[in-house]
Amino acid sequence: MAVQSEDAPAVQGKAAGVTAVLATTGAVGACVLCCTLPVAFPAAALALLGGGVAFLGIAHKAMTLAGLVAVLAAWGWVWRQSRRTGRRPARATLRLMGLATALLMLALAWPLVEGPLLALIR
Numbered sequence: 347m348a349v350q351s352e353d354a355p356a357v358q359g360k361a362a363g364v365t366a367v368l369a370t371t372g373a374v375g376a377c378v379l380c381c382t383l384p385v386a387f388p389a390a391a392l393a394l395l396g397g398g399v400a401f402l403g404i405a406h407k408a409m410t411l412a413g414l415v416a417v418l419a420a421w422g423w424v425w426r427q428s429r430r431t432g433r434r435p436a437r438a439t440l441r442l443m444g445l446a447t448a449l450l451m452l453a454l455a456w457p458l459v460e461g462p463l464l465a466l467i468r
Contacts, residue, residue, distance in 0.1 A: 410456075421447075
C-alpha cells in the first residue's frame with residue numbers, strides 16, 4: 347500500500363501550475379513566430395536599413411578625409427622611394443595611383459555630382 351503524505355495535493359497543484367505556465371509560454375512563443383514576427387520583421391528591417399543609410403551619409407565626410415590622407419601618404423611614399431632609389435616608379439604604380447587620385451577627386455566632388463546624377467535617374 348502506497349503511503350501518501352499530507353503535501354501530495356500541494357505538489358500536484360504546483361506541478362499543474364508549472365505545466366500551465368510552460369504551455370502558455372509555448373503558445374505565446376508559437377504565436378510570436380507564426381503571427382507577429384512575419385508582420386513585425388519587415389518594419390524592423392526597414393528601420394535598421396534606414397539607420398544604416400543615414401550612418402553612411404554621416405560617414406561620407408570622415409571616409410573622404412581618411413581617403414585623402416591615405417592617397418596623399420601613398421603619393422609621398424612613391425615620391426620618397428623614387429628619390430631614394432633614383433629610379434622612376436613603375437607604370438602600374440603610377441596608373442593605380444592615378445586611379446586612386448581620380449576616385450578621390452570624385453569623392454570630394456560628390457556633393458556637386460550627386461544632384462545631377464539623381465536627376466538623370468528620375
